[in-house]
Structure formats: structure tokens, C-alpha cells
Amino acid sequence: MAREGAERPPEETLSLWKREQARLKARVVDWDTEAWQRDPDFSGLQRVGGVDVSFVEGDSVSACVSLVVLSYPELEVVYEECRMVTLTAPYVSGFLAFREVPFLVEAVQRLQEKEPDLMPQVLLVDGNGVLHHQGFGVACHLGVLTDLPSVGVAKKLLQVDGLEKSDLHKEKIRLLRAGEDTFPLVGGSGVVLGMALKSHDHSTNPLYVSVGHRISLEAAVRLTRACCRFRTPEPVRQADIRSREYIRRTLGSHGPPALRQERIQKAQRSEACPRGGLGEPEGEDRSPQDHSPDPGAELDEPSEAPRDSGNLKNRAVMMSVSTDQSLYRAKNTP
Incomplete structure (x- = not known):
């Protein structure tokens, strides 16, 4: 989801983020709080949400925030919202939430x-x-x-607490024979931080599942597995597909005006130097941390978002949110 910004926030903002992060961390619940989570078939679960932030190519601050809700177990989209936003906070490793979460909360x-x-x-x-x-x-x-149960599903291993892409880690991945195979991610502290999950028989790269809030790791892994038609769980996959399609519809296939002009200039340089002496390959201006298509996804997503399937009318699960959004906006003045 992350894309690097150009500026680092002032130290006072970082200090504020650290204090707020510690305060909120104390509220995390890492066990099952709902009856459906303890049921082998998730009986009682009817709606699963997915969120995503997709960036405009060549732009480190313009992004599309998407929220989708799927019926369960059908995994059909019953609600979607996509909205273009401008991210004012810079990207800082370990503090991505302060850059993106405010917009997800608002959604x-x-x-x-x-x-x-x-x-x-x-x-x-x-x-x-x-x-x-x-x-x-x-x-x-x-x-x-x-105040909703949440699950983290990452495509790449975040190397923390001694976890690393070592030969041993690669060997464990190789030994994941069939879809649904897993192995625990045990940090140097001895704590199980998550699970590596082979989500599909034809996938060579696992997903990295971890507890977000109000769910156990065991239930989080089972739920992720149950939501996978392809490598990526369907709620996240649909949020990603629809956010990218929204960007294409909103900005056109060639992106914002500044980027279109840049591409025209590159094309002109390439014509003047057909062997590429001055031309640059398209995409070189992208940050390594752009939200780009996953190279490990063996099963490609469709290029167009499928049609929605109607609405579910069920009992509301109420949300309680109390937060000062100003905490998540990086200030430009020291």
C-alpha cells in the first residue's frame, strides 16, 4: 500500500506518532471476540470487508482509497466505495498507518x-x-x-524481530506443498508474529497473515484461506481491482496531465534516439514501494472489475470511532 513521500516529518510529529501508536497498541485484542470466529464453518459470518490504497503512477501523494464489502460465503461484492485522496503525511517506515489509515477510517x-x-x-x-x-x-x-475485527494479509515478509528471507525461510516456503499449508513466523523474541500461508495450490509465494484486532491468529488464518479464490483473499483483491479501475476511469489510461506530458517528452527522446540512448524505460520513476501488481501472483486478476451482485440487508454491526484526525496529518512547519 505504501508509496514513499519526499519529505520526512519534523521530530515533534514523529514523537506524537510514537506516543499515539503506543496508546492505541495497548487496546489491541488478539483473541476471538465473536461467536462466528470460533465456529469451524464461520457460521454467523455474513459480511467481510476489504480495503486498499492504490497510487497514481508517477505521483507520490495522489491515491485511490477503496472499501468493499463481500457476502460470505458467496464472496460477492455487495458494497463498494472508491475515492481519490491526497496523502499529506510522508511515508516513514513503521508509521505507514499515519499516512493511510485516516482515509480508511473515513471510508x-x-x-x-x-x-x-x-x-x-x-x-x-x-x-x-x-x-x-x-x-x-x-x-x-x-x-x-x-472497533472492528481485522486481519493483516501481506504479500511480502516484513523483516522484523529477527525474521528474514534466509535460506531456512526459503526452504520452509518450498516445503509448502498444497494450498492451505502453513508455517509459523517466530521472531527472535520467541513470539509467534504471524503465519505464512500457501493460499492456493498453484501459488509459489505465501501470504503473511497476522492478527489485527479482535481475532485470534488461528481464526485469522482460517478466514484468509476461506476467502481465497486466487492467491490474494477476495476482499483485498476486489478492493485492489476496483481502486485501480477507478483511477483509470477518473484520470484516463495515461494518468494525470503532468505525467502525460512527461511520457510525451520521453517518447520524443526515444524517437530521436531509437536505440534508447536518452530514452528511459517506462516505469523507472516509480518508487520501489509503490502499490504495484504482485509479481508472485501466478493467477492474474481480470483487467476489469466484475459487476456487483445486489445488496444484503442484515443486522448492522455498529462501529465506535473516537479519534482526532489531526494526529494523522504531518505538519509542514517545524
């Missing part, structure tokens, strides 16, 4: 106001939960602020 709040009967009973987040530098990633942050 959940709008759903609560517009369609309370469609509120999700759990959120799947493209990112980490307790598998994090400070044990409080995006999935935890969003779960605590919305």
Missing part, C-alpha cells in the same frame, strides 16, 4: 452512515497487523480505530 464511517446494514463483521487489510516493527501495523491501527 468505514461513510459506510456506517449510508448503509449500516452492510457494515462488515471483519476487515481484511493489505498490510500487516502485529507482524510489525512496533507490533502495531496498519491492520491493528484500523481495527482499533473502527
